[in-house]
Amino acid sequence: MWQHDIETMPRERIRALQEERFLKTWNHIWDHAPAQRGILRGAGIERGDVTTLADISKLPFTDKKAFTDNYPFGLFAVPKEEIVRLHGTSGTTGKPAMGAYTAGDMAVWKDLIARVCAAAGVTKSDLAQVSFGYGLFTGGFGLHQGLEHMGVCVLPMSSGQTEKQLMMMRDMGATVLISTPSYALYLSEAVREHGIKDRLKLRVGLFGGEGHTPEMAAQIEENLGITATSNYGLCELTGPGVSGDCLIREGMHIAEDHFYAEVIDPDTGAALPEGEMGELVVTPLSREALPLIRYRTKDITRLTYEPCPCGRTHARMAPTLGRSDDMLIIRGVNVFPSQIESVLIRQEHIGPHYLLVVRREGVMDTLEVQVELIDGSVLESYSMLERIRNDIQSKIKDILGLTVKVSLVAPQTIERFMGKARRVKDER
Amino acid sequence: MVIEQISVFVENKQGALSEILAILAEGQVDLRAISIADTSDFGILRMIVPDSNNALALFKAKGVTASKTEVTGCKLPDEPGALYRVLKTLCDAGISVEYIYAFITRRDEDAYVIVRVEDNAKAQDVLRAAGHVIIGPEDVKSL
């Protein structure tokens, strides 16, 4: 463990530390973050309404809109000269949500990353290939700094240039791969196609920046011969390092000394009890540049406070089922792309990439699932192709109760992603 | 004596078939026989070429889903009823034919067809016994 005493702290001490830091954050916001003060006042809240951590349940949520409304610097709680770094979300439309960091924030972030890496089994003797994009996205620089802080040798590849990635992976003897799961899958397929798995030294992958299904992780593990771990974070909350898998891999440990996590019903906003699936809401507890109150992550997960066999006492969150933003509502049925992915990735004869196309035909919503047919041996008869299609269709129906159209398309026609995947095309 | 057939997956979208044919054209591949059948969603293009390994390699290099299977080739006199007699021979022997298509090339007065059956050896025995002529890879090259 990177910070043993903190990571194994008794739960009551975690709670006491959270309360102390939350109240400090609360005062920091009232003293130094006018825009956030305005949001609180707008909800009828005054500084004196909060005296304990339990009072947090009375407070309004902060959401992405607060970032848009106060773009670029409005939410920040330190003078500009205190800010040493800016990052931003990779939103495809509109302005990014900007994250800011003081030197103190940077120091904490490095430790958060180091914790996640150490929990995944990374040590000083590893060589980590960082195939996250370097730039505004928090993934590349975030992991880079944390790994370097641990003394791990970093190979800063960024994303893209797959052939070169494979060459360096092999020639430098990378033992750790850092990327989005989509890009890891893409790289792992290239490794399989080149037949170079045995010449690689990779042993562990740290995947984040987007969610992925256990089935997809299994596929990456098989292609690369590694242990795949997940980690989680959002630019608005610092970046990666909010939580990450230990090697037990039954939930990602949240750094509770720096983040207070709640799960709410995304429709009503009501807090949900431990173990129930809902939207993750996070209050950072030690941020200087960007303190926030109850930030709605849009990620759907559940929490457990059960002790973990690894010895860490910090709460664990389940792999995110998907962002509530990604959730599609088709004929009244809630559909997460990850649910469909779990069916597709286990299916024989097809590739792991897919595209979901949502259309409105008359008053009906339709969902088309496009997958690549990669196995030539099924071309002997139409009945085999039909069988593959019907099989996928009925498995999806079992899970979602929804009849979808399954289209077989030619290999390499579905777009591949170097960063976060966009697997849904909503034409409604 | 069997002939190798290439099957290619063709997406049902504009230009998909011509992309496949362009690969053959670029590779200077001569087509001896070709058949395409499609449903509303996808098609399978089947073909006989002089060098099937080469054609398969061209497709694989372009990431096209393709496969190779063994089929029976049969020579027919170019006269009415010839194809019927081939099918009847197989049918009478209880052999079911999955599909059949003709060569686009011909030699002298003869026509050639491809017959896809489950058991090539058995079908060929039956056809030979009934006086039909089975063709092999060498015939495909020279046709």
Ligand SMILES: [Zn+2]
């Ligand atoms: Zn653990």
